[in-house]
Amino acid sequence: MPTPNSLDLELKNALATLKEGIANAAPKSQLEELQKQVDFLDIKLAEKHSADISGPSFSEKLKENEDVARLLRDRKGVARINLSGKDFADFERKTTITSAAVGQAVSGVLQIDRIPGITQEARQVLKVRDLLSAAPTSMQVVDFVKVNTPMNIASPVVEASTKPENAVTFTSVSEKVRTIATWIPATKQILDDFVELNSFIGSTLPYYVNLEEELQLLSGDNTGENLHGLITQASSFNTGLLSPTKGWNKIDIVGRAIQQITASKELDPTFIILHPNDWFEMRLTKDSFGRYILGDPQTNARPSLFGLDVVYTTSITNGTFLVGSGSPIASQIRDRMEMQVEISTEHQDYFVKNLVAVRAEKRLVLVVKRPASYVTGTFSSSPA
Template identity: 35%
Template sequence: MSGEKTAQQLAEEFSEKMNRSVDAAKAIAEDALGRVEKGEQLSAQMKADADSAMSDLNELKGQVGELAQKLARAPGGDPDQARSLGQRFVEDDGFKSWADGRPRQGKSDMAVKATITTATTDAAGSVGAATERTRLPGIQELPRQRLVVRDLITQGRIDNAALEYIRETGFTNNAAPVAEGAKKPGSDVKMDLVSTSARVIAHWMKVSKQALSDVSQLRSHIDNRLLYGLALVEERQILHGDGTGQNLHGIVPQASGYAVPAGLPAAGLSVIDTLRIAALQAVLAEYPATGHVLNPIDWAAIELTKDEIGRHIIGQPQGNAPASLWRLPVVETQAIAQGKFLTGAFQMGAEVFDLWDSRIEVGFENDDFTRNLVTILAEERIALAVYRPEAFIYGDLAPAAAG
């Protein structure tokens, strides 16, 4: 009911009334004692005031009873544990003995001992701040994406930022049997100079010297995170860099688009069929494919493919053979979008060059020195050469619609 007072409200009212009643009773008792010592007779008004004070104390007893009932009705409440300080006071044997004697003076007191708990609040008996904690060593890191693309292609080093290489772009072959005395046919070759340059990938964190001193593993954790960040962006640049600004010119933007060669049906192909045709495209370009790069979700869908009687087409669930399809290894990475694939001759078709190895440097910036701050910088400088774009086939995994 909205008009019913809560236990908290009753406790507050009780505390206020108790203080007033005790003060009034004390004042009356002291006045009466003084008059008796002087030989004066107690007036009728004084006796009436004393009776009123005792009546107030009796009323407080009733409120305490109501408060106790409310606490006993509280869900999950333990009346013995949930008693307020006021309730415990009026139920104390010392107070009952003092009150039953209808006192004119004196006082009643009660020793209160707080229950000691592990609470951390600022209250009597709270010792939680003194309890020990078990701190596990190390830092629980966020997960890291598996990085695979750099290991798929050839790796080299350069000494200058500018990188040039000559790519053969055409070959006219007129070789033929020639009769005695006849003029020999001529052939032709076309070359193209490809120029690119190394790009810097970098980022930094600012940290206080106090933090580095107080947290023993913080420096190594920051270093590892910064280096991982470089590698993560590097993988995306090698695959998808669009060549504008400071971006690398990645493999996917230069790769050949998926197309079904003449002589093969273009309709009714499954996802597995699509990857076989992509490998064929690379073979027809004279760059036999060395692997497929797929999103993990797509590869899982392929492995879950079953025949008409429910048997898995790609291997067995309990098998431990490396992931492969059409005799080519399958590499899973979230760096390639779901529903897309990249098939190609990776080592023959592209090479990544390091000008600056991934490195960590520490220094001061602006007023860092006077503010006890340091800047931790991670950077690398790399170049990418896609020698033969036709060595890579990129496209959608969705099977072609039936014609």
């Protein structure tokens, strides 16, 4: 059996003979054939000299290496590995495995931690409806009768004399039920495939209907299909109640508005509606000693002024206030139809296109029976 050294000698001799043949060969076909044989022998010699005749494989070296074992256990440090022979061949044409290589998103192999549901946009808390009384109605128009000309006050009379006659006149007032609605189109496929979207739409559309309701309850101007709001019907603040000589601030204006209502023999007010900017300017007012006038900020007291609940909301304009009563004698919401959310394909060509229309709507009317029980004004008011 030939030894490794004799094989080396034979390969070298064969290579030398081929190179000599190439040098002496004339035809092109012979040159190409000889060159192929030389290239083959060169590859064989290179593979022989780079291969290990004996010894452990590269994977076995990794398992036996103490530095590698410590690195895997501690997840830090440095591991040194001695490589030789065919160990280098194992590192050829290798690619570092990264998150980008295996894929992080749709078609990748790495999983993602998806929190269920849809994060809603910032939404204000709706507060105005809760201040008022509400009752259902089954009619399209709500009518009420109120005193037009009140009676005169009674007077003392002499015994056996004619008593003074009194008189009163009435008038009727009507308010029409209004509809507040919105809708959005969507495909049946997206509602089936994106489960969270269905519940998101089902909760979002009613919110924006209720938001418009709150704006209408406050500022509806009774034109077109707008409600007849509280601010529109409220009495204007009497700036003559302010004292130019004594000075005044926002708290003084609210106090004088309460005074105006009670002095006109109207129902005692129960709430004050302010913009958050105006409320916190009042809340942070300090005296000359640096003490908060409206109480310790650490107390968990309900916002109030002069014993009335303070409701701060961005539904009222900055710099504007409303003082009034939540009694049903002063005003009342009459609901013709509670909130309804409906889904339908009966819109244009929605059926053939697999589209659906999602609609939210409600019907109501605001009846303000005692407009003088409400006073509105601005904090930029000044005495006449």
